[in-house]
Amino acid sequence: MLRGLALLPLLFMVSSLSFGEAASSDTDRSIKDKLAAPPVFLDDQHQGPTLVPRDLPEQVVPFDCRATEAYLHRVRPGQYHFERAQRLLGQGLDIIGCEAFGLERFSNEKDGRPFAADQAVKEAEAAVALPIGLEQWRPGALRYILMSAYRNAADVYRGYERQRNSENDKSTARVFDEKLRKVKALKDDAFAQSIQHGRTPLIEAVLKNDQEAAAKLVQAGADVNGTDADHTSALRIAVVMGHTEMVQFLLDHGAKSDVPDEEGTTALMDACGMGRSKIATALVAAGANPNARSNDGSTALLTSTTTPRPSVTS
Numbered sequence: 001m002l003r004g005l006a007l008l009p010l011l012f013m014v015s016s017l018s019f020g021e022a023a024s025s026d027t028d029r030s031i032k033d034k035l036a037a038p039p040v041f042l043d044d045q046h047q048g049p050t051l052v053p054r055d056l057p058e059q060v061v062p063f064d065c066r067a068t069e070a071y072l073h074r075v076r077p078g079q080y081h082f083e084r085a086q087r088l089l090g091q092g093l094d095i096i097g098c099e100a101f102g103l104e105r106f107s108n109e110k111d112g113r114p115f116a117a118d119q120a121v122k123e124a125e126a127a128v129a130l131p132i133g134l135e136q137w138r139p140g141a142l143r144y145i146l147m148s149a150y151r152n153a154a155d156v157y158r159g160y161e162r163q164r165n166s167e168n169d170k171s172t173a174r175v176f177d178e179k180l181r182k183v184k185a186l187k188d189d190a191f192a193q194s195i196q197h198g199r200t201p202l203i204e205a206v207l208k209n210d211q212e213a214a215a216k217l218v219q220a221g222a223d224v225n226g227t228d229a230d231h232t233s234a235l236r237i238a239v240v241m242g243h244t245e246m247v248q249f250l251l252d253h254g255a256k257s258d259v260p261d262e263e264g265t266t267a268l269m270d271a272c273g274m275g276r277s278k279i280a281t282a283l284v285a286a287g288a289n290p291n292a293r294s295n296d297g298s299t300a301l302l303t304s305t306t307t308p309r310p311s312v313t314s
Helices: 002-016 025-036 065-075 077-088 099-105 115-129 141-164 167-185 188-193 201-207 211-219 234-241 244-252 267-273 277-285 300-305
Strands: none
Touching (some): 077 115, 077 141, 141 167, 234 267, 267 300
């Protein structure tokens, strides 16, 4: 059923090609971009995002957007950033129904810059940096999204250049053109080989909730505050996965309780948003700031009271 829904935009766009053969080259390319994602990325082995994300912990209620966002961001970062880039580029379907996790706050322009275009590049590059969770799409999908983000940003900045006669905009467009050229020059195999998939052994142990392995790694000198390419620490993984004893172990061995990610979200916000009261209590006891604000203005209290479950503040 979902695959059928995913093909609707394709059928609509194909039928529309019979009208107005005099469309501009920009419009033609826009149509081709939309045709290429996501249906062409899907087949019997690669069926795209599922209604309920894969491997979702039992404690996370399906369709709870905040909890799902936290889980995907930490555990399946490739999928999280890939889908956000798709939505910012006007591609893909919001299968889960959360409008790609708060992307409405990215306006088209901010401080004189095309915020949505810039953010699409950041999301695509983040997906490339740690492409875990992208096995649901055919090989080549990630390369396409990265190229689409660079091409879109270059086009947007060229439009700004024409409007404002700005050398800065012209220079920025050239930067994105050059990035696009380099990615296009790589064949799919070469592009795939250029991507790093690794996480630290400590993070892998925490994902498996293997406290014995984590203890051995810490004793051997593993950095308890080390992060992966998506700025995620072992503590953030333990919080999202609901591994209460692992959280306490990491805190007892020097894990920082209050480090924000690139969105300004803290471990305490994740814990409160997911209704993990014991973990939230442990984080506060370790010095986490309950008044810290994320980039969208959320606090731990707000994430708790806007989540459809008993609040951790009760």
